[in-house]
Amino acid sequence: MVENLTVVRGSKKVIEDVAFTIRKGEFVGLVGPNGSGKSTLLLAILGFLNAANGKIEIYGEPSTSNRHLGKIGWVSQAAASLPPNIRITVEELVRLGTLTRKNMFLRKGRNQERITEAIEMVGLEEVIHTDVARLSGGQRQRAVIGRVLASEADFILLDEPLVGIDRESRNSLLKLLDELCHSQGKTILMISHDMAAIRQTAHRMIYLEETVKFDGPSEEFPDLEGLANLRGIEHVHSDHVHEHDKEEE
Ligand SMILES: Nc1ncnc2c1ncn2[C@@H]1O[C@H](COP(=O)(O)OP(=O)(O)OP(=O)(O)O)[C@@H](O)[C@H]1O
Ligand SMILES: [Mg+2]
Numbered sequence: 395m396v397e398n399l400t401v402v403r404g405s406k407k408v409i410e411d412v413a414f415t416i417r418k419g420e421f422v423g424l425v426g427p428n429g430s431g432k433s434t435l436l437l438a439i440l441g442f443l444n445a446a447n448g449k450i451e452i453y454g455e456p457s458t459s460n461r462h463l464g465k466i467g468w469v470s471q472a473a474a475s476l477p478p479n480i481r482i483t484v485e486e487l488v489r490l491g492t493l494t495r496k497n498m499f500l501r502k503g504r505n506q507e508r509i510t511e512a513i514e515m516v517g518l519e520e521v522i523h524t525d526v527a528r529l530s531g532g533q534r535q536r537a538v539i540g541r542v543l544a545s546e547a548d549f550i551l552l553d554e555p556l557v558g559i560d561r562e563s564r565n566s567l568l569k570l571l572d573e574l575c576h577s578q579g580k581t582i583l584m585i586s587h588d589m590a591a592i593r594q595t596a597h598r599m600i601y602l603e604e605t606v607k608f609d610g611p612s613e614e615f616p617d618l619e620g621l622a623n624l625r626g627i628e629h630v631h632s633d634h635v636h637e638h639d640k641e642e643e
Pocket of ligand 2: 471
């Protein structure tokens with residue numbers, strides 16, 4: 395739950411008066427232009443950035459609460475660009491997702507099943523022992539998603555996880571994420587530039603541009619023209635008036 399959230403970075407209000415509630419099992423697509431504050435919002439939800447105003451709660455507790463440790467997964471915008479000097483296989487990378495403070499010193503076999511399952515889910519069985527540095531961009535992206543799947547996180551935040559992924563893997567990933575929501579009750583908040591793709595899969599869309607300009611079922615998400623209206627952009631050739639069926643919140 396996010397309530398009148400305002401986040402300031404430097405001296406600039408990046409997002410202002412943002413409010414929404416995400417229910418368990420929902421798959422929410424977060425979209426908006428470059429620099430509109432999407433990553434900032436995610437970082438604030440994760441508790442990495444302080445709110446200048448407003449509040450954020452996850453399962454009824456502040457997002458900074460210790461109770462959320464291991465329960466919230468994050469795939470960052472730059473997650474797939476690991477430093478080139480790190481030598482780590484796909485399996486090792488995914489295993490990192492299963493590390494918690496509790497099991498850090500337990501024997502390695504314990505989580506093997508979850509690790510193998512996660513690698514299968516993202517379709518990387520064939521490169522399980524390959525160095526992550528030698529994978530294609532899309533494969534690497536799937537590996538970092540595999541890592542979050544292997545964790546116990548049930549609230550998963552993804553920042554542009556589809557960048558650099560070919561259409562086929564992208565569709566199978568979206569389907570996979572959707573299935574996780576339906577069958578395992580995971581909750582997903584995902585940023586994407588690919589509005590068409592995310593709209594097809596997400597149950598709900600939030601359009602952020604400093605503040606929330608649209609929040610509703612994906613089927614009702616406006617087309618390009620509707621978006622321009624949302625953003626207050628005037629059409630140069632507006633010789634016809636459209637009835638836009640704007641839903642009241
Ligand atoms: N560390 C920072 N210090 C000050 N301002 C920042 C910082 N990081 C980002 N900003 C500013 O915050 C605004 C929102 O950035 P943010 O990264 O949240 O946008 P975004 O919606 O994720 O964009 P993109 O689609 O390009 O990833 C931008 O105007 C940016 O200049
Ligand atoms: Mg961003």
